[in-house]
Amino acid sequence: MSENNFLKMAAIDVRPFIEHKGKLSYVSWVFAVEQLMRVDPAANWVFHDPQLFGESMMVSCTVTAFGKPVTMHLPVMDHMNRAVKNPDAVVVNKNMMRCLVKAIACHGLGLNVYAGEDLPLEQAPKVTPTEGFKVSPERESIIFDVAAAVTERMESDDIIGAWEEYSGITEPEEKGLLWKQLSSQIRSAIKKHGESLKGQ
Numbered sequence: 059m060s061e062n063n064f065l066k067m068a069a070i071d072v073r074p075f076i077e078h079k080g081k082l083s084y085v086s087w088v089f090a091v092e093q094l095m096r097v098d099p100a101a102n103w104v105f106h107d108p109q110l111f112g113e114s115m116m117v118s119c120t121v122t123a124f125g126k127p128v129t130m131h132l133p134v135m136d137h138m139n140r141a142v143k144n145p146d147a148v149v150v151n152k153n154m155m156r157c158l159v160k161a162i163a164c165h166g167l168g169l170n171v172y173a174g175e176d177l178p179l180e181q182a183p184k185v186t187p188t189e190g191f192k193v194s195p196e197r198e199s200i201i202f203d204v205a206a207a208v209t210e211r212m213e214s215d216d217i218i219g220a221w222e223e224y225s226g227i228t229e230p231e232e233k234g235l236l237w238k239q240l241s242s243q244i245r246s247a248i249k250k251h252g253e254s255l256k257g258q
Contacts, residue, residue, distance in 0.1 A: 070167055072171065085171060086159075090158070091162070103119055103161065106118040115134040119160075119161045121162050123162070128161050129161065201239070205236055208220045208223045211223060220244070220247070220248065224248055
């Protein structure tokens, strides 16, 4: 069996190298490149010509690692995740490097940061194995659909709808599997909402 390089990259703890600015949490590009080259010295990347969308801009980068190219795009944003109008060269360059990190993340390194997790994927409870849960393939598919629905509701700030989706699963094994599919932020919000209902 060939080695799973994605899991190797995902297991690297990026927490000491996470930087915060406004609403942004991101991994230093220097650290990301260093770790990538340690695991795959033949890795390379290329930046594509930026695309204009009115007064805003989109940058793109393709990172080839382990023989697999991955292309990611990123709007040129400020530290509040807002598109920058008519960005200058300095702002564009910063976002190009962030796009590079984002493309590297698709190979595993720091992907948990984009998922809103604190721990490397190897340790994070968001990993979605089905091992240990006695759930039929049919029900398993339903659980995954419910997890997606809960996540979609939460992304729309609909905690009541998310709770209703979540509460529709009652069997312990299925509930456990569903819980595994949710991010730590969503699990925390669901738990807090459930406790608030108990207090009513």
